[in-house]
Structures are given as structure tokens and as C-alpha cells.
Amino acid sequence: MAKTKSAAGSDRDEQPSRNGQPGRSGKADGGQSSDEQASKEQPEPSGGNAPAKESNGKLDGLGRERLQEMLYQMLLGRRFEEKTAEAYAIGKIGGFCHLYIGQEAVTVGAFEPLRPDDYVISAYREHVQALVKGIPPRNVMAELYGRADGCSGGKGGSMHLYSAEHNFMGGWGIVGGQVPLATGYGWAIKYRGEDRVALCFMGEAAVNQGAFHESLNMAALWKLPVIFIVENNRFGMGTAWERASSLYDISQKASAYDMPAAVADGMDVLNMRKVVKEAVDRARTEKTPTLIEARCYRFMGHSMSDPVHGVYRTKEEVEEHKELDPIRRFIDQLKEASLLTEDELQAIDKRVHEEVDDAGEFADNSPEPTEEALYSNVYASEDVAGRLYFDGRRQS
């Protein structure tokens, strides 16, 4: 099993920008921490190099069909977000809206080892995670539109997508607030003696929150099957990670809890999947939590109101990272391994476009929530004596 990383976190000497560079180093050492010292001392769970085609015509043990399904998921995520941007621009979507473009490999790779009964919770940049966990695009888009058919009945919106049926436990609006909840799912799994796991996604900026530390301690102390995946896309809004944390290497923070940790290349779906799979297997069998730093990059602005580049990063930096586009990269890998033909790619692309268009149409035609919905589901048990509401409009 993975040992806790143990470098003195002394990579402060290195340029964070280099260090924080996803892909580059990431691809080279297939998920090794870029902190050589550490990786020499003890290999990351992910180990190995870039995927090699196997005799059986598989990549990392994944067959053609599964691999193409993953590509489909990545493309679906990409196109869905592009559609979302359009809809937002013309006012069909309101509130805050945070796009996932550029980070698709993290989610698609991380979800591959999951079972439907595994729990997933994330923050507010969760549209694609909701889709990949199985919520139909129609219901996700309808939620963004604030319609009755939305996966949260139009009450949650972009930051609060839910589906009990798919064990998608939500987006979350409070940075770090979802981490204790995920730990609670882990607790429930242990309580019931199940072999499920809970995946908790967060942005790197959430790592500074006390809730993160309190949760990791309990997860390690109680041996809970929770996998904490930090999407280090380099920025928390306009703040580069190195301006917010005294230590760049996030996986190192697990050593404070004697918890297994790993760094994954969040721009490489296969490496991402490999690293998470090892953690998931360990969680199912040994019930140990893992902290995974997924090094990735946000291609768009923080939210729809934030320009793609500006005070906190240059156009050049963004362009440079777009070179690492995880989707293009995966397509190349598959073609190289002749596990994808151009026709197959076109077919997938067509399927994705149709689904996304259908989602938009469905959302357009979905009704607004009715006035009755205003006071529904505030409480689960309203069959109580006495008054629950005090606005004089709805007396229970």
C-alpha cells in the first residue's frame, strides 16, 4: 500500500510555476510527484509510465469500448459546458456559473473505477461530475435553467446539483464545506460495514480551510473509505496556489495525518484513473482514505464573470496550457494505440452534440417551478404541532 509521502515539502525552492505545471512532468513520470527527492524515496501508488498498448489490445487493462465511453464522457462534459456558456450569455442561466473546461480528465479518470453505489460530492464547479455520475444532461441543464425538471427542482442551480438516485451528493457553495460531509459518508459506510467508497472533490484553495484538516484527521483516525481529490487547477479565483499556501505540494499535507497520498496528472485521463483506482481498491479492501492531488488547469475564467486571463494570469500562460488539452491528448493516445478510428470519433462527437442540443431543448420546454414549490421541502416532517413558518404567508 502507498506510504505517506515524506518530502520536507522543500520544493519551495523550485519554481512553483514549473512545479505546478501539469502534464509536462506529470506525463513523464506518470503521476509521480514532481518532487524528485520524494519520488525517489518511495514510488507513488500510481507508478509506471504513460500507458502502453497491451497485447490484448487494451490500455491499462481497459478495452476499446470502455475507453471510447470515457472519451464520450469527456466530450460530453466539454460540449455541455460550451452550451452552458452560450445559454448563460443570453440569460437563460442565472447566478454564479463555474465551467469545468480543461479539467475533464480529472473527473472521467476518477469515476472510471467507481460503482454506481459509490458516493460523490464536489464543490460548485460540478456540472461535469454530475453528468458523469449519471444524471441525464436534460435534468442538469434544466436545473441550470431553474426549471421544475431540474435535478434539484430548480431550487439549487449551478452550485447545487443533486441526485440521490445516482449517489451524487451535491455541488457545494461553501469552499471546503463538502469535505466533512464526505467524511460522514465514509463514516456511514463503515457504520454499515459496506464496501462502498466516497469520493470528495475540491479545488486546491479548499485545502487551506480548517474543515479540510479536521476531516482528514478523522478519516485517517477512524479508517474511513474516503478519497479526497484536490483539483489543483493552480488558482482559487484570482489567487495562485503559491500565493495562498506556504507549501506547494498538496499531497505532502497528508503526512500530517499519516494518510496515503498521491499526485496525479489531471490532464491525463488514464493516469488519473490509474491513481484513483489504486486508492479506490485500497478503500474498499483496507478501508483507508487517500489524498490525491490532481494537477490540472482551468481553461476558462473562475466564473462567467471572470475573464479568461487578466490580472492574475497571462494570455500566454493560458494558451500554453491549452496545448495540454486532455481531450485532444486522449484522442491521440487512442488513435496511436489504434483503439479509435476517425469514424468512431465522428460518431461519438455526433452523439454528444445531439445529447447536448436535446438537453437545451428539454430545459427550454421545462416549466418554471410553481408557487407551491416555494414552501415545499423546507422541512421533511411538517406533521408537527405548532407553527413552523413565521412570515404570515404560509402557516403550517
Place this chain on the structure above:
Amino acid sequence: MAKTKSAAGSDRDEQPSRNGQPGRSGKADGGQSSDEQASKEQPEPSGGNAPAKESNGKLDGLGRERLQEMLYQMLLGRRFEEKTAEAYAIGKIGGFCHLYIGQEAVTVGAFEPLRPDDYVISAYREHVQALVKGIPPRNVMAELYGRADGCSGGKGGSMHLYSAEHNFMGGWGIVGGQVPLATGYGWAIKYRGEDRVALCFMGEAAVNQGAFHESLNMAALWKLPVIFIVENNRFGMGTAWERASSLYDISQKASAYDMPAAVADGMDVLNMRKVVKEAVDRARTEKTPTLIEARCYRFMGHSMSDPVHGVYRTKEEVEEHKELDPIRRFIDQLKEASLLTEDELQAIDKRVHEEVDDAGEFADNSPEPTEEALYSNVYASEDVAGRLYFDGRRQS
């Protein structure tokens, strides 16, 4: 300068009881972490072994007078707390009351390198820290008695001793709540370009609080001259540290912040002083924070209402640790080095008894706060228009 400790924190394998044993290992390696692996890799800042008498007749560079002053402070702390226990037993002191007996070496050693203008803040087990920082025993005892001459005017009590004059920033009732405040003193020092330092004491249980982690990150990120001293007395109330933290080695937690750290033997005043002095010097010159774990032991119950031993620790365990009494130990060290004669010891003891008795008498004769005091100092600026108080009793 000290490197961040970097063991994999894998001392979970060791018996925490052994690991947590202060004195024993502590004395042997003079403040080395008991995690051999780690200490082999890189020496603790404290370095060195037990103090050797120097040709100039000093111990660790401390002369006879200074050393005896330290012994006086330890004895004062011990007797003051014994007096406090008596007074509490007969109802002269109310509320919660947490005694420091057994931990005197931590404070006396830690304060030796300080200047009067250095800031100190602690938790609620702070009587002795208030005394050693310079608040007259009379005013501390009067505060415990809830009298007008108390160092907090009788409004704070045992958990809230303050003295702006002595830069004693308080006891604190919320576990971990004082850690961000201390970080704020460090910020102010940096802001004003001063060369003061801030000492922040906390019990080991506070280390799990989010506030601790948020603070260490800012202190390291902004290079603030704050020294975080964790008094690991093995228990948070009835919870042994190993039942509350997934990693026993507290100093290791600094590696998550790339912060210098050290382990000190909190039962050895000279080792404690040596470890803290190094951190204080570094803080004054390099403006870097340090995390110090002081391994010690609580001889009394958690508070006056908690039996010395019971469900969470045995009589034997307590007795065993009392063998390590830091005061007896220091007396032996001084006598061995012929830096203390029996007569001098008697004289110190006499001085201490007189001061403590005087404090008790003073407190007995100090008046209760008057009714006017009830509404004084709620606000610093009451010269505002409008109403500040809404109880109809005191209208501003």
C-alpha cells in the same frame, strides 16, 4: 536553520505510550524527536544532550542567578496552583479551574529567552504563564477570586487572565481560538517592522482544530515571528492524544506548512529553554515561525471537577510520571552542577511561600466589583448617538 521534520509520521507502529513518554526518551536525546528514523535523518534544532556544567560555572550559558530565578518561577507556579486548589475547595474560586502542576518546566523554559515586549497568549490552563510573564501573584489570585483588583477586574476569571502592561494577551476559553490571535500579533509585528516575537501556547488537543491549521499556513506563508508551542500533556480532558489524532508526532504536522519544527522535553526546563531560544532567535532575525511540541504530563485532573486518575488513566501511570517531576529534576541538575545550595533552596522556597500567602490575603481583602462595573468596558467608544444596550436597565 531547522529543517522541517520529514518522517512519514509512521510512528503509529510504535506504542504511543512509549512515544508519548516525556522525560525518558526526552532527557536521553535532549529534545530529539522520539521518532528515531526522523531524528537520524535530520537533527532537531535543539540538538545536544543534557546540559553540561561549563568552565565558567554556567549551564547552557545561564549563570547561577538566572538559573535560580528560573527555579523560583517554577516553585512559584507550583505553590500558587496548590494554593489555588485549596481556595477552590473552600469555594473562594468559582467556575472552571485548570491547574498547571507538572508542566512548569514548559513555561519557565519557554519564557527565559523572551523580552518583556514579546507577546504571549495561551489557553485556559494559563495561571502560571500569567505569573511568569510578570503579572503579580496578588492580581492573578484576586482575579481567580473574582475581585476588583484582579488582573481582569474580576470579569475574566481563571480562563481569562490579561495584562496589557505585561503583553500577556490572555487565557482563552475556546480550544484553538487563541492561535489565529497569536498569528495576528505576528502580523502586527511584521507590519510595524519590529523585532518582537509572539508565543502561542496550546494543548495538544487544539492541534486538531481547523484554526490551528489555518493559522500555521498564514504564519509560514507570510513569515511571521510566531512560535506555536503545543503542550502535549497526553490528554485532552479524558481523551488520550492517540485517540484524537491519526498521527502521534505533532512536530511532523509542521511539514504540511514547510515550517521549522522541534520536539522538546517539557519536563526538562533547560531543554525546553534551549529549543525555544533557537526558535525565538530565528523569529527575531529571520522572521520565521516555528512549531514546537513540548512533551509533558498533567499531574492533576483536567479541571478541579476531574479526578486525577480514573477511566482514562491509571493511578500507576500518573505516579510513574510524577517520578519525572520537572522541579525535583531541575533542583538535582543545579545541585549536581553545584549551582544551588540547600540554603539557597530554602530561601527560594520561603520567598515563594510568602508571596503566595500574600497573594491569598490580598485577594481575600480585595473588594468585589461594584454594580457600576457590570456595564463598564462593554464598548470602548460609548460616545455614539443612539442606544447601545437593550435590556432597559442601562440606556446609553
Place this chain on the structure above:
Amino acid sequence: MATITYREALNQALAEEMERDEDVFLMGEEVGLYNGAYKVSKGLLDRFGELRVVDTPITELGFAGVGVGAAMVGLRPVIEFMTHNFAMLAWDQVFNSAAKLHYMSEGQFNCPIVFRGPSGAALQLSAQHSQALESTYSHFPGLKVCTPATPADAKGLLKAAIRDNDPVVFMEGELLYAMKGEVPDDDDFVIPLGVADVKREGSDVSIITHGKMVHVCMQAAQKMEKDGISAEIVDLRSLRPLDVEAILRSVHKTNRVVYVEEGWPYVGIGAQIVDIIQDEAFDYLDAPVARVTQADIPMPYAKQLEKMAKPSAERVIEACEKVLYRTV
């Protein structure tokens, strides 16, 4: 009927509900090995084991969130805050998570959780340890709030709170734990949320109150009786849901009201009750509603100051005399 302490009543409620439903578990600081900081959970670890009686690190925000997460997936956690003063560290999880999850998810997730612990002042614990926080909790829709004053209410309401499918903030009192009272033995003795209890019948003035203050009001009522003043004492027992009918009934009867609470005056519970009364019984009031609260200051340590700061029988009597236009 057995005569037991408030502490024992809570202990029985916990034990019975844990016996009855294996999804119920207790989590908090010192609840297990130490049997609870105030011994409310005495014996439960031995009886139910470490999975169902869980000692936590001192991380209120973290374990409150663990409870909410567990509740989302169908368990029924009882989270003990050693005191509600410390719960402030966890309020984000109480207000932003527990109170909103059911609504934000359009009912897909319930949050059947109880956040319990002592609230308000005990004896000389000073400012950070002596806060009565009912007003803040009650402000947030999505939460339910109970404040039992007697052993029977403590048992009946805690059982109801644990069985309820919403987050319930349960506020006890350090000074109540040792109080004795009669409690039905019946395993299914449950007091529904939202039902006030007339703790004392009276005809001249209605003293409406909740929690610990019920006992201060009782003393006041007994003293006033000697002066021929008949005071009725209405104990709300739960603040949300609120038994508005019981309030109005008593107002219609006496036309004079005093609200007594342990907390601070500004937007205290009393202010809300005043609003309801003036809005729904305007013409029944012969005098403005008077309020008795703690002094509008952080709680001081010194014995005498603390005494002056707390609501007292004397101040309740003064308030009653005020609304009765009697001045002594």
C-alpha cells in the same frame, strides 16, 4: 412514574432510541470513554460499543459535518456539543448544510440529525462559556429548536427530536442536569415538538418563557402568590415549531404578558413573541408586553456581577408588577 434527574432522563431517551433504531448513534467530545463531560451518556459506550458512541477530536466543525453527511445517507446522528458556545465553530455546518440540504435538493436528502448540548450560563464560567443562543438558532428556517426545562420534557422531547426527520437543535442546561422530576417509564413516552406546556395556571398575568428560566419564573410566581398575584407560566418547550395557540390562549385569559428568557435582549426570542402577540392579540393587551433577559453584556466572571447579569425572580416580579401597573 419514576423520579429521576434531567441527566438520567436524557440518558434514558438516548438509550431507548438507540435500542429502538440501530441507525441512531451518538457522536461528540468525551461522550464515550469519559461518559460525557456532564455524564449524560453514562454507560452508553459499554452498552452500544464504539461504532454507536463515538469520541471525536475537538473539531466541532468537522464532526458536525460528519453528522450531517451521515444523516444525508440515512443514519440518525445525535451530535453532542460539549456546550453550544463551542458550536459556533460548527455553525456553518448547522446553518449552511443541515438547515438547507432538504430544500436545496428538493427533498432528495433528509437531514435527521440532533445537535444537542447545554446552552446558557452555569456558574461563573464567564463570557465565552455562558451564552444562551436560542435566538440565533431559531432564526434559520430549516431547523427545529427545543428547550426542555424538566426531566420529563427532556426525555419526551429528545425522543421526539431523534425520531424527527429534520435537523433539531436541542438545548439543555448545565444547571438542569442534576434537577429531579417525575418521568413516565413508558418506552414510548414522546412529547411532540411544537406543544407548549402550562407549567402553572394563573389568571392575572401570563409569564411566557422557555428552558431553564421556567424555574426562575416558578419562584417568582410563588412569591407573587403571597401578594395575591396569580401568575400563569407558559413553557414553550420548543421554539420552532412554536405553539402560537397556547400563547394566545394565555394572553386572552390574562391580557398581561411578561416574556422571560436567559439570553440577550436584542432580537431575543421574547422580541419575536411580542411581535406575534401584538399582531395576533393586539386588542387583548392591557399593557405593553414586558421582557426580562440577561443584561445586555458579555457574561462577567465575578459571582456578584454574574448574579446581577442573570434574570432573577426579583426582576420577573418587577416586570409583572409593571404590566399590572402596580408599583411597590
Place this chain on the structure above:
Amino acid sequence: MATITYREALNQALAEEMERDEDVFLMGEEVGLYNGAYKVSKGLLDRFGELRVVDTPITELGFAGVGVGAAMVGLRPVIEFMTHNFAMLAWDQVFNSAAKLHYMSEGQFNCPIVFRGPSGAALQLSAQHSQALESTYSHFPGLKVCTPATPADAKGLLKAAIRDNDPVVFMEGELLYAMKGEVPDDDDFVIPLGVADVKREGSDVSIITHGKMVHVCMQAAQKMEKDGISAEIVDLRSLRPLDVEAILRSVHKTNRVVYVEEGWPYVGIGAQIVDIIQDEAFDYLDAPVARVTQADIPMPYAKQLEKMAKPSAERVIEACEKVLYRTV
């Protein structure tokens, strides 16, 4: 007089006070390099440098405490919460530290700090991002609370808050930042805390309110004017200290009162104002005080639902008609 936005007014107040007193600094998330999530601190980093305009990690509890510590030793921090919704994570430091330090230390330490940021709903930000929390902050003695509604009030009150020696919670509004208004140029234009402002003179009914709702009430008043109803609008501007005289003056004049606030009803600010009025102007009321608040639910995302949940001019008018016993 210059016409500037609420945002610019706050920016001017910050710049002028930082210019005037070098102990004043601004700390919070994105306040520096990013110029503020809502651009309130635009240009301040360039002008004052990194020591005085400080970007923090996302650790509300931590940096709020850093501010309190700095204030204890004589600095005058302005702590920006990106919104007060997130401040809940820091409430322990606001309520247990800032509000109590001066008292617990018998005046040895002051806490001259401002906790500022937007409060309340903007547009479709849903439950966790749309909370108006004035009631909770105002409940705690030791704190002062301001809720400016216009650019002039924003500037004058922020300057007063920064100069004040106590902790001041300063509540702005995301939807107010772009609002324009006339603001005196004078560097020493300060609006003292505790002075309400009659935003509109009227004789039939007093609409008392604070913050963002002032503008909703103005719309309502203009509409009512057409029906011949003359509404007076009293903007409290600060909730603690509270200008009780101004409230009573208006009540004596109109004898009919509506309280309008953005937050939830249960123990909302309005409840406290009702209590004060019924206690101190009982015989001046011709009708119960009516209250308008947000619906008693977590804020929904959907545009129409959110609209229904928020206080509106229509609902203010209904309330006025109710206290005027007019029904349409």
C-alpha cells in the same frame, strides 16, 4: 458633491482612512491583486502596497482571528468577507473574540476592527449565498452593526466604523455596489453611528427599514403616493447603536408602522423594533406593527421562486394598507 457608485464610495472611504491613519489596513480574499471580488478595493494594492492590502488564503476563521489579534495590539484592520454568508465560518472569532475581548480584559484591550462585506441576496445565488444576517450579528453585545443603503451612507458610515474603537460589522449589498448617488467630497465627511435618516417624509404611515430594502420601500412609497397615501421612510442605517428616538418620532407622527427587512422573520430585526415600539409608544399605535421579510425559507435558485421569496414593493404596499385598515 459628486455622483459616484456605492462601490466607489466604499473605495474612497477605505483610501481616505488608510491615507489618514497608517494603522488601517485591508485584509481578505482577493482584495489585492484581483482588486476585490466586487472591485471595492480597486487600485488600493497599487496605492498602499502588500502590507496594507492583504490577500488571504480562503480561511475565514483564520484571517478574522488574525485581524482581531492585530486589533488587540493597536492596528485597525478592515477585514473583508467576500460575503457574510462565508463569515459564518469565522463567527467564533467575531462573537467569542472580537465582541468580548474588551469586556473580559476589563478594557485593557480594544478591538477596533471592521468586518465588512455584502450581505443578503443578489440574483439567483441560491440558499448558501443569499442570507441577510443582520439579526444574528445585532444580537451579540460588544458588536456594532451598520447597514448603509446609499453611496453617501456607505462612505460616511464606513469612515465612522473604521474610526470607531469597537468591532463594527459592516453590511453592504451586492446589488447596491453599482448604485449611484451624490456623495460629499469632504475628506472628513463622517456619518456617526446610531443616527437614522428619514429617507422620505410622510404623514400616514411609517415604513421603518434598513439597508437594501430602503430602495424597495421607496418604490412602494412612490406607488402609494398615487393612491394618496403618504408614507414616511425611516432608514435606521445602524442597528447597533440604534436611533430609538428617530423611530419614536415617526411613530408619534403617523401612529402606523411597517417594518421591512431583507432577512428572515423569526427574531428578525423587525421583531426587536416592534418590541421597542410597543414598549415605548404603546398608546401611539392605531394598528399592530406589520412586518415584511423574506419568505421563511432558504433562498431558492429559480428566478421566479426567488422573486416570490424576496420582499417586494407590492408586499410593502399590502402591509401599509393593512396597518391603514384599507383593503383593496
